Amino acid sequence: MDQKRKREINDISTDDSHNIIRKIYRFSFVYSIQKFSLRTEKTGESLTSPTFVTGWKKRSEWCLNETKKLRAFLRFSILNEKEDEENVVDDRKVVYFDKNNGFGIPKFIKKDFLLDKSNGLLVNDKLTILFTGVIAFYKSDNQNNPETPKQVTIPQSKLSLDYGDMFDSPLFTDCIIKIGDTEIKVHKAVLAARSPVFYDTFNTTLEKSQTNIIEIEDFRVEVVREMLKYIYTDEVSNIQNMASEVLVIADKYKLDRLKAISEYSLGNSLTTENVLECLALSDNYSTESLKDCCLEFILENAGWLARTKKWKKFVLAHPLLLERLNCDDSLFFSLPIFLNTSLLTKEISVNQVNTWFFLFLYKSQSFK
Structure with a gap:
């Protein structure tokens, strides 16, 4: 294998006197692009690789945030059919990274040179890029709060x-x-x-x-x-x-x-036995969600409820609640006979009947 590939990247500049190195991670990542000659990206357009993992002692995924300083020493190359490095770009300068910023080589290789089969850089029309680097995390020397140890487990709140x-x-x-x-x-x-x-x-x-x-x-x-x-x-x-x-x-x-x-x-x-009580409760205590649930339940069970005496008495006690019911005729037009009978037996008052008949006439007009 090419000796250049074996070479360690050991240089990290520490000329910033106000910062000290906290940790250093070395890593490499191989990214293969199949059928490279058929790619449709134009010059200046990007192709994003999968997220890769770096690690030290333990594998871990990395991202940057505003609280950490990070520098990296990067190296790009292409692996030929013998897996030797070609077209090595070994950037000797230290690159600063912060959140949402990246780094790359704008003129890494000419496309014509890459597509030329005689150069042996595309193996079965596959481009293989080797990315090697060293990442150094820095901490200001005037920070007194150490990083939280990873082995500490925070108990659940009691x-x-x-x-x-x-x-x-x-x-x-x-x-x-x-x-x-x-x-x-x-x-x-x-x-x-x-x-x-x-x-x-x-x-x-x-x-x-x-x-x-x-x-x-x-x-x-x-x-x-x-x-x-x-x-x-x-x-x-x-x-x-x-x-x-x-x-x-x-x-x-x-x-x-x-x-x-x-x-x-x-x-x-909700059941057919308790829905009317719940509807009255929702009206008395301004619980709109419960009221909507009750009205929807009543509409779904209108045929059964219209035949019950419990429903008819509820309508007389809470006539204005019906204003929000856009239901079928059965819930309204099943009541006139019951009203006349109840009035004769003094189960309801004349005022209750008048209130209901006003609503009944209003609904009757809306059905026409």
Whole structure:
């Protein structure tokens, strides 16, 4: 093999007195281009090689960023049919690299010379380029922070687990949440940091807050406990059976993420039995995503719902919600007989009937 190929590249200039070499990597990369004579690229156009790997002790892929200085000493050549180097360009100067910049040889070889078969540079119409280099990483001598050792493994965060333990422990608590006869000891700082409602409560001068006891009367113990667990850990579990109640308490204490989680749970568990309750809930607590899910579900099951007394009563109680339903006639025109019967039996008021008939006439005109 050509002696020039065996030659080590050892020179890296260090004339910059403000920088010291941190690491040096030597590497080589062989890139073969098949059917070179058929390539359509014109002069000045580029052909990109695959990403190649350099390494020292361990293989690793390299990229540059603004925090590292890098210099390289580069050498280009073409391998002939004997794998000897030809047309060697050994650039003796050190090249600076930074992010998104590259380096190359603009006049590496003439195309006519390369395509001439007598020169033996294209073996079976394949061009093989050998790229050899030395990369040196520099670090300013006034930097005191060493590079993070690669062998250090950073553990997963245990913050939510630790806060969960704090919720389960009475240690250092300074407040009591009282639900009926049940008392749950909590930490004011945690509740105030997570809920603007609790923050305002603890900053008032009311006698209730001065006694460090907060009474919650309109929710079950399980619902309050689930809310407090979320406040401490940012997580929920098994709320499917109480999602509607959790949504309401999340709305009351302005816990937007918990409210969205409850909304998502309800939207994914709709049935013909609960869709009307969920639709009413979405209207009362401004949850548009849940409302859209309910309306879509109603449209898909319009034929069945139109025959139920539950649906007809719901329409009378929430007539304006129907304005967003672009459904078939069955959901509207199945109701007049029910309305007349209900009015006679005093199940509904005249005002309810008038409201519904106004909407009914509006829809009737839209169907024409």
